[in-house]
Amino acid sequence: MPTTDAVVIGSGPNGLVAANLLADAGWDVLVLEEQPWLGGAVNSAADVRDGWIHDTCSSFYPLAAASPVIESLQLEHHGLEWVNAPAIVGNPLLSGDWAVLHRDRDDTAASLDALCPGDGDAWLAQCRLWDRLGEQLVGAITSPFPPVRAGLGLAARAPFNGGLAFVRQLLLPARQLGEEAFRGEAPRLLLAGNAAHADIGMESPGSGFMGWLLIMLGQHVGFPVPKGGAAELRRALVRRFEAAGGQTRRRTPVVEVIVSGGRASAVRTGDGEVIEARRAVLADVSAPALYGGLVSWEHLPTKLRRRMDGFEWDPGTIKVDWALSGPIPWAPAPPVAPGTVHLIDSVDALSLAEAQMASGRIPDRGIMLLGQMATTDPTRAPAGAESLWAYTHVPHGALRGEVSDPEVEAMADRMEARIEEHAPGFRDRILNRRILSPDELESRNANLVGGSINGGTAKPQQELIFRPVPGLGRAETPVRGLFLASAAAHPGGGVHGACGSNAARAALAHDRIRLRRSR
Numbered sequence: 001m002p003t004t005d006a007v008v009i010g011s012g013p014n015g016l017v018a019a020n021l022l023a024d025a026g027w028d029v030l031v032l033e034e035q036p037w038l039g040g041a042v043n044s045a046a047d048v049r050d051g052w053i054h055d056t057c058s059s060f061y062p063l064a065a066a067s068p069v070i071e072s073l074q075l076e077h078h079g080l081e082w083v084n085a086p087a088i089v090g091n092p093l094l095s096g097d098w099a100v101l102h103r104d105r106d107d108t109a110a111s112l113d114a115l116c117p118g119d120g121d122a123w124l125a126q127c128r129l130w131d132r133l134g135e136q137l138v139g140a141i142t143s144p145f146p147p148v149r150a151g152l153g154l155a156a157r158a159p160f161n162g163g164l165a166f167v168r169q170l171l172l173p174a175r176q177l178g179e180e181a182f183r184g185e186a187p188r189l190l191l192a193g194n195a196a197h198a199d200i201g202m203e204s205p206g207s208g209f210m211g212w213l214l215i216m217l218g219q220h221v222g223f224p225v226p227k228g229g230a231a232e233l234r235r236a237l238v239r240r241f242e243a244a245g246g247q248t249r250r251r252t253p254v255v256e257v258i259v260s261g262g263r264a265s266a267v268r269t270g271d272g273e274v275i276e277a278r279r280a281v282l283a284d285v286s287a288p289a290l291y292g293g294l295v296s297w298e299h300l301p302t303k304l305r306r307r308m309d310g311f312e313w314d315p316g317t318i319k320v321d322w323a324l325s326g327p328i329p330w331a332p333a334p335p336v337a338p339g340t341v342h343l344i345d346s347v348d349a350l351s352l353a354e355a356q357m358a359s360g361r362i363p364d365r366g367i368m369l370l371g372q373m374a375t376t377d378p379t380r381a382p383a384g385a386e387s388l389w390a391y392t393h394v395p396h397g398a399l400r401g402e403v404s405d406p407e408v409e410a411m412a413d414r415m416e417a418r419i420e421e422h423a424p425g426f427r428d429r430i431l432n433r434r435i436l437s438p439d440e441l442e443s444r445n446a447n448l449v450g451g452s453i454n455g456g457t458a459k460p461q462q463e464l465i466f467r468p469v470p471g472l473g474r475a476e477t478p479v480r481g482l483f484l485a486s487a488a489a490h491p492g493g494g495v496h497g498a499c500g501s502n503a504a505r506a507a508l509a510h511d512r513i514r515l516r517r518s519r
């Protein structure tokens with residue numbers, strides 16, 4: 001029987017971060033990946049049109065750029081080069097202006113002030129708050145729960161930086177935070193659009209924090225992308241791992257975690273091979289795929305089964321990629337070209353879309369997120385051309401079907417029409433399009449169940465000590481030697497590597513205790 005110190009199931013960014021940290025500690029590590037490619041939702045290829053590089057899933061990496069975990073891996077030494085767009089985020093306004101998050105905070109403030117006097121100072125006040133508390137906040141989010149060291153740092157600084165008022169700000173719904181902090185529409189939409197990256201309602205606590213975190217990250221580290229495509233981030237992680245002695249195997253689904261004496265001792269692959277894991281198994285898979293799937297219920301507490309009944313997926317996603325002959329003909333054009341564009345009519349429109357989602361309907365005018373990738377990184381398309389994607393959310397379970405399904409095609413047509421409203425002539429520039437329906441996303445990555453991109457809802461009731469279910473807020477699982485390393489674990493979705501790092505750190509700590517006990 002082949003044997004190794006640790007098996008990592010799945011090669012998403014969390015799996016690869018975990019594998020790197022274990023290999024750094026001198027462990028023999030084998031990563032098993034179901035798909036023919038490594039990287040999970042961090043990938044890109046010239047598969048929409050020759051000469052155009054499209055990211056298959058994730059594209060912009062503010063969380064990676066700010067993550068102490070990713071920084072510690074020094075991926076720049078393994079070929080990774082970050083680039084930022086001329087402007088970070090833009091949202092066309094119904095007035096004909098643009099809300100723009102510029103690279104420089106003074107430029108953002110000046111442009112917001114020109115639209116509504118006073119908003120420039122209000123923006124700079126938020127930036128100063130971030131200067132004083134942002135690093136501790138990111139440290140606290142990316143540490144295992146409870147975040148003792150970073151949490152203490154935050155607790156020590158908060159009283160001198162607003163104290164309870166700051167804590168209250170973190171809890172505010174995005175609508176209320178926008179209305180309290182700013183007077184004009186533009187910064188409110190920047191906040192709301194970034195909040196809408198997660199599935200927390202505009203009227204619900206938690207959405208303000210999500211929006212604030214992303215706009216402040218955007219202002220301080222940008223929304224960088226790997227030069228050459230998202231796959232360059234994955235390549236750097238794999239290169240680093242292999243240089244440390246790690247091994248990867250593709251086209252190798254794991255179908256069972258073998259549990260002996262209450263401990264994860266091995267995994268079984270799709271073709272029946274059993275691979276022994278002497279020290280740990282780390283699962284970069286979804287929570288429902290692990291509990292009652294790879295690990296059968298007989299090895300798990302009954303109460304976990306009950307709690308998994310309450311597990312909530314985040315909404316489904318439909319993504320469309322276009323190879324364009326030229327840039328999007330925005331009319332009017334933004335003052336500086338943003339890499340990320342949000343199409344939102346108003347905060348009210350987002351609230352209405354959320355109500356439609358909650359009642360199981362596909363929203364008429366929910367948020368559309370766009371990535372102008374050649375604007376951001378000119379290596380993504382031939383000179384003068386654009387590599388574009390857009391996605392929007394649908395209720396989980398909606399819009400199931402092949403990419404050629406008329407309902408799926410009609411949704412992609414509607415997305416094109418939304419862009420055309422702001423950019424007449426957009427359709428004339430389309431050379432090719434690819435639709436990634438919720439089912440298509442799932443067929444490319446088993447973690448993206450029904451097109452969910454976040455490993456489960458980001459609502460407060462499924463975060464922190466409640467992620468993925470109450471009582472399992474850390475990477476440890478009820479099975480000894482088995483750790484949940486995916487976005488299903490705290491702190492959830494996004495490419496920050498923290499879930500993988502937490503799982504690796506837990507595996508190393510438990511192994512140390514085990515060794516001490518066996519002496």
Ligand SMILES: Cc1cc2nc3c(=O)[nH]c(=O)nc-3n(C[C@H](O)[C@H](O)[C@H](O)COP(=O)(O)OP(=O)(O)OC[C@H]3O[C@@H](n4cnc5c(N)ncnc54)[C@H](O)[C@@H]3O)c2cc1C
Nearest residue numbers: 010012013014034040041057058059060254486487494495
């Ligand atoms: C369309 C889309 C856009 C996104 N945009 C962004 C963005 O711009 N910025 C950002 O920060 N985040 C973004 N995200 C979210 C981010 O990509 C994910 O949160 C992140 O990739 C999660 O990493 P992971 O390692 O937990 O899982 P994944 O990246 O999902 O990887 C899981 C891996 O495990 C493999 N696997 C699953 N089951 C098995 C099994 N049984 N055996 C073997 N292998 C298995 C899968 O094939 C996959 O390779 C986006 C996600 C999607 C889908």
